Amino acid sequence: xxxxxxxxxxxxxxxxxxxxxxxxxxxxxxxxxxxxxxxxxxxxxxxxxxxxxxxxxxxxxxxxxxxxxxxxxxxxxxxxxxxxxxxxxxxxxxxxxxxxxxxxxxxxxxxxxxxxxxxxxxxxxxxxxxxxxxxxxxxxxxxxxxxxxxxxxxxxxxxxxxxxxxxxxxxxxxxxxxxxxxxxxxxxxxxxxxxxxxxxxxxxxxxxxxxxxxxxxxxxxxxxxxxxxxxxxxxxxxxxxxxxxxxxxxxxxxxxxxxxxxxxxxxxxxxxxxxxxxxxxxxxxxxxxxxxxxxxxxxxxxxxxxxxxxxx
Ligand code: ATP
Numbered sequence: 034x035x036x037x038x039x040x041x042x043x044x045x046x047x048x049x050x051x052x053x054x055x056x057x058x059x060x061x062x063x064x065x066x067x068x069x070x071x072x073x074x075x076x077x078x079x080x081x082x083x084x085x086x087x088x089x090x091x092x093x094x095x096x097x098x099x100x101x102x103x104x105x106x107x108x109x110x111x112x113x114x115x116x117x118x119x120x121x122x123x124x125x126x127x128x129x130x131x132x133x134x135x136x137x138x139x140x141x142x143x144x145x146x147x148x149x150x151x152x153x154x155x156x157x158x159x160x161x162x163x164x165x166x167x168x169x170x171x172x173x174x175x176x177x178x179x180x181x182x183x184x185x186x187x188x189x190x191x192x193x194x195x196x197x198x199x200x201x202x203x204x205x206x207x208x209x210x211x212x213x214x215x216x217x218x219x220x221x222x223x224x225x226x227x228x229x230x231x232x233x234x235x236x237x238x239x240x241x242x243x244x245x246x247x248x249x250x251x252x253x254x255x256x257x258x259x260x261x262x263x264x265x266x267x268x269x270x271x272x273x274x275x276x277x278x279x280x281x282x283x284x285x286x287x288x289x290x291x292x293x294x295x296x297x298x299x300x301x302x303x304x305x306x307x308x309x310x311x312x313x314x315x316x317x318x319x320x321x322x323x324x325x326x327x328x329x330x331x332x333x334x335x336x337x338x339x340x341x342x343x344x345x
Contacts, residue, residue, distance in 0.1 A: 037063040037188060037219045038084060043093035045079050045243075053079040055243040057093070061188075061221060066214055068234035068251075069223045070333055076243040077223040078118065081190050084221075085115050098187065111139050114186030118193050120173050124166040128157055128176060131165065132183045139184040148183060154209065155179050171202045178209070189213060191222040195229065207233060227333055231255075239336055247336060255326070263305060265292040265312075266321040275315055281308050298326075 038061035045054040053076045061067050071077045082088040084095050086102045086109065095102040097109035122131065132148055152158040155175040160168060168176065174194075181189065191210070195203045210220055210233065224230055230237055230251070237254055239247040247254070270289030281304060284293045296303045312319070 035063050036060045037098055038221075039096040040080075040084065041094055043080070043083060043095065044091050045076075045083060045088065046091050053243050054083070054090075057240075057243075057245045059238065059245060059248065061219060062236075063219055064214065064217050065235045066210065066220045066222070066233055067236050067238065068230035069221065069238050069240060070225075070227065070230055071223070071240035072225075075240045077240055078192055079243075080240065081115070081192055081221070081223065085113055085190060086110050111184065112187045114181035114184065114189045116178050116181045116189070116191045116194055118196070120170075120177055122165040122173060122176060125164055127162050127164050128152065128168070128179075129161040131176060132179050135180040136183045141184050147185070151179050151183050154212075156205070171198060174198055174202065178206070182213075186218070188219045188221070191220065193223050193225065195224070195226065239333060241336070260295055261298050261303075261324045261326055263294040263296060263308075263322065263324050265294070265319045266290065267292065268318040268320050271317070275317075277315055278308070278311060280304075283308075 038059070040057055040059040043054055043057040043059075044052070046052045057076075057080060069077050069080070079088060083090050084097070084102065086106050089103070095109075098112055100109040100112075102109045126134070129148065129152070132151065133143065136144070136148070149158065152161055155178055157172065157175050157179060160172060165173065165176065178194075189210075191206075194206055198206070207229075210222070214220055222229075222233070234251050237247075237249060237251050238245055267290055271285060271292075272289060274283050274285050274292070281294055285291070286293075294305070294308060296305065
């Protein structure tokens with residue numbers, strides 16, 4: 034797959050002195066869904082804003098389909114649809130004029146058929162003559178998406194698209210994202226909801242304090258960094274973990290009925306058979322066993338933990 038966005042050596046220090054981005058290199062492939070994860074203030078919006086040409090970088094460069102976002106702004110920007118975090122609409126303008134105007138901004142010919150399709154897809158068609166101020170919060174968000182899509186961008190940025198939206202709108206948005214991907218649009222989204230990245234993304238990037246600390250295929254990431262927990266339901270409760278099982282670092286539930294063993298899925302030996310063998314030697318029998326894969330959330334929390342927290 035070829036590269037749709039190419040970010041190299043990108044740094045940004047704001048006038049206040051905050052270093053929001055620090056030497057970021059990133060390639061976004063054509064047609065992928067890329068999820069950018071990071072805590073509040075990690076630098077996600079700054080990165081998106083620079084790629085979209087809204088904020089100037091302190092150093093480094095961004096190519097959008099081969100076009101430099103600073104030197105060739107118009108051509109690069111025309112390929113991008115941006116749904117920002119904040120809703121910004123002319124409150125006195127009606128829905129249909131708002132989207133027509135957005136399309137016109139990119140010098141595209143009027144296209145009533147396309148406009149109707151976009152508004153219908155976002156269930157805004159019935160509201161096309163309503164002024165922005167007459168829309169509910171969810172409808173305003175839909176309108177922000179319509180505005181971003183109406184010039185037929187090849188790349189779509191969604192900056193925390195589902196923060197504070199209801200379940201139905203969230204589901205509709207993901208349906209739309211899947212649809213757009215089928216049509217070949219490259220999608221970059223930022224989110225705090227890790228389950229969303231887990232469900233939607235092909236690749237995941239983790240940004241922490243302005244540095245891109247990891248970029249990985251979602252599947253690989255989950256396998257590589259994933260740990261599993263083995264839960265053993267004991268036939269008879271234990272008062273304490275026997276010293277002979279100390280090597281496994283087990284934890285015992287309060288009622289003494291369950292043992293948990295966290296193991297590394299990438300390790301050559303997981304230690305499970307040795308553990309079960311030793312338990313049999315000690316006469317500890319069990320009723321049930323099950324294993325559970327750690328989620329992307331566990332992985333993420335581990336990655337962005339400060340060394341101090343990790344040591345605690
Ligand atoms: P969130 O998840 O809260 O939206 P984010 O990952 O998008 O956070 P950014 O908005 O990129 O983070 O902010 C990164 C850092 O840059 C923060 O420390 C923020 O305070 C700072 N920052 C962002 N915009 C500006 C600005 N215009 N002027 C000064 N500092 C800024």
